[in-house]
Amino acid sequence: MxxxxxxxxxxxxxxxxxxxxxxxxxxxxxxxxxxxxxxxxTPATKAGKAPVLRGEVTSSKLRDINVNDEKSRILTGIEELDRVLGGGIVIGSVVLLGGEPGAGKSTLLLQICANLPAHLSVLYVTGEESIRQIKLRADRLHVTGDTVTVAAETEIETVTDLIHTHKPSLVIVDSIQTMHSAAVSSSAGSVSQVKECSAQLLACAKSLEIPVFIVGHVNKDGAIAGPKVMEHIVDTVLYFEGDRMLPYRILRAVKNRYGSTNEIGMFDMTGSGLREIVNPSKMLLEGRPLGVSGNCVACTMEGTRPILSEVQALVTKTSFGTPRRTASGFDFSRMNLLLAVLEKRGGYFMGAMDVYLNIVGGLELDDTACDLAVLLAVVSSLLDKPVPDDTIAIGEVGLGGEVRSINNLDARVKEAMRIGFRRVILPRHSLSQLDLKEFSDIELRGVSYLRDAIEII
The missing domain is CATH 2.20.28 (Rubrerythrin, domain 2)
Incomplete structure (x- = not known):
């Protein structure tokens, strides 16, 4: 039928x-x-009809599968990317990479080709550019291309045939929205086409144990365009974050079957490609004004990595009946909550003040351990009294004005010592978590309430 x-x-x-x-x-x-x-x-099989045999099915005992050998992962040579992936590219995995136009997706993938070991081959399939355009970018990024095969193709059946023919060590498809299948009558980029093309690439990757990188476009809301089922079937989903007007890029995993989703990688977009930022805390604090009110340094945890970031606050008298509140890089609702705590528990009237909050470097602070630094920056601007330049504040502030305990305090304080800070304002209850002998070179000031922290500055 x-x-x-x-x-x-x-x-x-x-x-x-x-x-x-x-x-x-x-x-x-x-x-x-x-x-x-x-x-x-497809019409259902009639009752009583024998099923169609699809060939021999192979299976293995779970105890006989060896995943501890060196061939289970491929190191890309880019430490920031390897960290986000959980230690490298897993053999046979499918990675979906999304981000705003111009974020650096294609640049990162070409740099992977340049950093892979010489014995590994790459098949780069492009549906948006010609092979000459890929060559021009490769020359700019100093990619020799001795082991890279480039194909400008948009039909997914041809792409899978190329994979079976060349059997490369890594496949890159840029992008999935330009691919189409002859088995689906809809246009490229539609829901059916994206699902079908993704499924064929997934089957090819699993059967041949070849890792595949897929570039996905994003819609106006910032999510990857296409059906959510595409994100469900892949093994890892990576997002490139960052303002196009700023050189810094953050690579974050929102799904990872082989590692943590809390790790981030930081890059600096330069004329010769993406440069890894090994010390993001030092980079984010470069050019920090000294002796100026309204500034305080906070520490957030991104996975296992502590990152120091500068919090800037500007408090001025409002010119309108309703004060204005603006937050960049910090949750707006959380800022209003903290301002209410400051007014109720700290005794500072904020009803006639405009408050502008900014996190330098384009980093998004969603860690509650940054509450204390935000409030100290606001109070510093309100009183026009600078927070000491060698001081960092760490702690969550509750509705009662209490400074509550936080996690990973040991790593946060060590990062502050490494950068050169000499004083840490932290929750008094968390002092028991630290070995005071190990931190003899830095002053630890424990506080129980918000008022205690304000008195220190």
Whole structure:
């Protein structure tokens, strides 16, 4: 019997299917996300008919599978990327890389080609550029390309044939939205095409044990364009973050089957490509004004790495009936909560003050251990009294004005010592977590309430 073809409407966000178009998705509630798609239905097998044999099926005992050998992962030669991936590229894994246009996705992938060991080959499939354009970028990034094969192809069946023919050590597909399958009648970039192309690449990677990097476009909301099922079937999802007007880029894993999702990698976008930032704390604190009010240094944990960042606050009298509040790099609701605590528990009236909060370097601080540094920066600007330049504040502030204990305090204080700070304001209850003999070169000032911390500065 022939296949049945019918038209359905699929949500680009959650993948919900509907027989007719609707302005709002009934599943996720998003507006104008249903797009028309064509699917094929294969007739069900008749009852009593013998199943079709699809060849010999192989299986292995779990205890007989060896994953401790050196061939289980491939080191990219880029330490920041290896850290985010959990120690390198896992053999047979599929990695989805997303980010804003111009963030550096294609640049990073070409630099991987340059840093891989010489005995490993790469197949670079581009659907957006010609092979000459890839060559021009490779020359700028000093990629020799001795082991790199480039193909400008958009048909996924041809791409999988190339993979089976060349059997490279790594495959890069840039991008999945430009690929199309002859088995699907819809246009490239549609929900069905993205699902089908991703599934074929996944099957190819698992059967041949070849890792595959897939570049994914993002929509106006910053999420990877296409159905969520694409993010479910891949092993790792990486996002490039950072303002295009700033040179710094942050690589973050939002899904990783082979490692932690808390690790980040930091890069500096230069004319010759992405440069690793080995010491992000030092980079973020470069050019910090000394002896100026409204500045305080906070410490946030990104995975196992402590990062110091400068918090800037500006408090001025408002010119309107309602004071203005602005936060860049910090949660706006959290800032309003802390300002209410400062007014109620600290005794500083903020109802007639405009408050502007900025985290230098484009870093997003979502760690509650930065609460104390934010409040001290606000008080410093309000009183026009600088926080000592050699002082760092670490601690979570509760609604009662108490400074609560935090985790990973040992690593945070060691990072402050390494950068050169001489005093740390921290929760008094957390002092028991530290070996005071180990931190004899730095002054530890324990505080129980917000008022105690304000008195120190």
């Amino acid at each position: 022939k296949e049945k073809i019918k038209s359905v409407y699929v949500c680009n966000v959650c993948g919900e299917q509907s027989p007719r178009w609707m302005g709002r998705c009934p599943s996720c509630g998003q507006w104008n996300t249903l797009t028309e798609d064509v699917i094929r239905e």
